[in-house]
Amino acid sequence: MFQAMTAQAANPGGGIFSLIVPLVLMVAIFYFLMIRPQNKKQKQRNAMLSQLKKGDKIVTIGGLHGTIAEITDDVVVLRVNDVTKLTFDRNAISSAVSRETAE
Template identity: 90%
Template sequence: MFQAMTASATPAGGGIVSLIVPLVLMVAIFYFLMIRPQNKKQKQRNSMLGQLKKGDKIVTIGGLHGTIAEITDDVVVLRVNDVTKLTFDRNAISSAVARETAE
């Protein structure tokens, strides 16, 4: 009776390959659906932040619209209206809208 139980408890062929193949497929799916697109978006964002210049109209992460009055490596001063200037971290910029032609 003991031998009958051990014979039925063994897996039906494939061995370790049948365990590794689904794991590899899951890792590949996560890479192509999650990691790779996120890296692509991060590269585009870094490129956009690197190309910012004085006069560009931008939107911050908080939704504030303004024009770049001054810019350094890590700080941006935004002109919100004729009088108000606000200082932000460069990483607080969400997107660049357009470049102002007349200053």
């Protein structure tokens, strides 16, 4: 009986594959629930930033609403009202309001 117990203790649960399968499943779940959606959002944000043009209404990450007066590769000048213009980094733009919605 002692020999049967030591044989079970030496090989419990089927070996290394029983340890690898749950680890692979956790990595797959982590990828599909966290990494893939984040990459999708980042692609959408980069597409939105690349399509900005003069006259678009936008919202910054600080919540400031304005209209693009000038735009370069990495700097955006916003017209907040008739007099005030503010300069922001292009990455500080949170979202763009479509022209049809704004009008």
